[in-house]
Amino acid sequence: MEFKVRSYRFNPEIDDKPYYKEYIVQDFPGMTVLNALMKIKAETDGTLSFRRSCRSAICGSCAMKINGISKLACKTQVSSEIEKFGMIKSNPLFNMPVVRDLIVDQEIFFDKIKKIKPYLLGQRDNEEYHRFHVLREGEKIAQPVYHKSEFQNLTGNDDAPNCILCECCYSECGGVVGNKNYLGPAALAKLYRYSEDPRDNDKNGSRLVNGSQPEGIWDCIHCQACEEFCPKGISPVKAITKLHEKAIKNSITFSKGAKHIISIAKSIGETGRLDEVKVAADTGGIAGLINDLPMAFGAGLKGKIPPIRLKLIKDMDDIRLAYKELDLEEK
Numbered sequence: 382m383e384f385k386v387r388s389y390r391f392n393p394e395i396d397d398k399p400y401y402k403e404y405i406v407q408d409f410p411g412m413t414v415l416n417a418l419m420k421i422k423a424e425t426d427g428t429l430s431f432r433r434s435c436r437s438a439i440c441g442s443c444a445m446k447i448n449g450i451s452k453l454a455c456k457t458q459v460s461s462e463i464e465k466f467g468m469i470k471s472n473p474l475f476n477m478p479v480v481r482d483l484i485v486d487q488e489i490f491f492d493k494i495k496k497i498k499p500y501l502l503g504q505r506d507n508e509e510y511h512r513f514h515v516l517r518e519g520e521k522i523a524q525p526v527y528h529k530s531e532f533q534n535l536t537g538n539d540d541a542p543n544c545i546l547c548e549c550c551y552s553e554c555g556g557v558v559g560n561k562n563y564l565g566p567a568a569l570a571k572l573y574r575y576s577e578d579p580r581d582n583d584k585n586g587s588r589l590v591n592g593s594q595p596e597g598i599w600d601c602i603h604c605q606a607c608e609e610f611c612p613k614g615i616s617p618v619k620a621i622t623k624l625h626e627k628a629i630k631n632s633i634t635f636s637k638g639a640k641h642i643i644s645i646a647k648s649i650g651e652t653g654r655l656d657e658v659k660v661a662a663d664t665g666g667i668a669g670l671i672n673d674l675p676m677a678f679g680a681g682l683k684g685k686i687p688p689i690r691l692k693l694i695k696d697m698d699d700i701r702l703a704y705k706e707l708d709l710e711e712k
């Protein structure tokens with residue numbers, strides 16, 4: 382079967398603006414989108430540029446938009462795309478500048494990964510180190526030993542360590558679309574992965590404190606796109622939610638996001654209702670309230686002024702019970 386590939390093309394050295402070029406490709410059984418692009422490059426147009434390396438969904442190099450969705454080209458079957466869309470449309474990943482054709486500049490992405498300190502922190506000569514390293518007879522260097530149960534979070538229950546840094550989540554992230562400085566799902570999933578690593582010795586929680594700054598864990602907009610489009614089945618948004626819990630449990634609550642959810646939980650725990658004025662004041666302080674005045678004025682004109690004092694809801698006992706079950710009373 383022959384099929385059409387419509388590829389984004391842009392070479393900033395010679396092109397004034399991007400354009401699309403179409404190619405006709407002859408398929409073969411099991412052909413992937415990467416196979417198709419490599420066939421074009423080898424047989425039709427050697428100038429078509431894209432990244433690839435392992436061809437086994439391991440290195441993350443070949444990520445691109447395929448028919449509008451960020452995917453690994455080496456893992457995407459031509460047949461399933463043709464069945465759904467009738468052709469292959471290839472574009473560079475989103476949220477990063479294009480270097481050429483399907484190649485994006487990854488610097489901004491990897492700068493964000495570096496910001497979360499993606500390595501084990503702390504002194505090696507400490508109790509934690511010796512829990513995981515033993516000096517055997519006749520050996521000069523202590524060897525690592527693995528305590529399965531303590532690594533379970535990394536290898537069993539959680540999938541964050543499986544990230545291959547392909548940038549599909551970053552390309553689809555609505556938070557990055559709204560704020561280019563937001564660290565993004567991959568960096569935050571990595572932050573979670575290291576914060577859970579029992580060998581890490583970040584005793585003062587510096588990684589989580591840094592991650593709680595603006596553009597960090599509290600700037601996730603929960604669009605869930607990172608989970609939906611990760612080719613390795615990872616859920617960065619779940620990792621980010623766990624970081625929220627961890628920050629609050631460790632009293633790292635200086636950020637607006639933490640103040641916001643603490644205030645919401647408190648308001649509902651006290652009255653069963655959401656005291657929007659109090660939540661706005663707790664979250665943004667006086668400056669925040671002044672900022673919100675135009676919106677409050679508009680809401681007032683529509684008759685939506687919240688009551689000064691909220692009445693308890695009828696089933697308040699159920700809320701108290703739920704809070705008790707969830708151990709939220711003290712938070």
Ligand code: FES
Pocket residue numbers: 432433434435436437438439440441442443444453454455456
């Ligand atoms: S070429 Fe390595 S993930 Fe596709």
